[in-house]
Amino acid sequence: MKNVIWSAACTSLLMVGASLSFALQVGDKAPLFEGLSTKGKIRLEDFRGKSHVVLAFYFADFTPT
């Protein structure tokens, strides 16, 4: 029984570790993307060496904030 609890504890710790390692953090390379926008096609790479980018994810247009 002890073994079962122990292995369950280890498994859950591993899962927490895995989910944390997927989250982007300061210092990480920003994932490259391209998409259509109100000003045409946007590629993150196009700003490389030119300007910083503030990338703001929000829920939907015409909603508060």
Next chain:
Amino acid sequence: MQAFQKDLKKFEGLNAQVLGISTDNVDTHKKFSDEYKLQFPLIADESGQIRKLYAPGRITYLIDKNGIIQFIQEGVPRNKDFLKAIERLERKP
């Protein structure tokens, strides 16, 4: 997004491009931009593909010129914090 527009000149002055992104399509984004006179691009991530690469929820990233994430803020972004972080980047040699 209206708050970013208010400070857009400050962001531009620090060599930072503001990009808004949601799952709305380009047409809805255009109406929204017209209504609130937003001059920066809004990206239509209709399939949520770009979102999947980053994180769920209301979250804003500052990515430097080299493509490295320098600051992350969850919730409603505070321009002051972003402007300060960008100023620090600009001061770096």
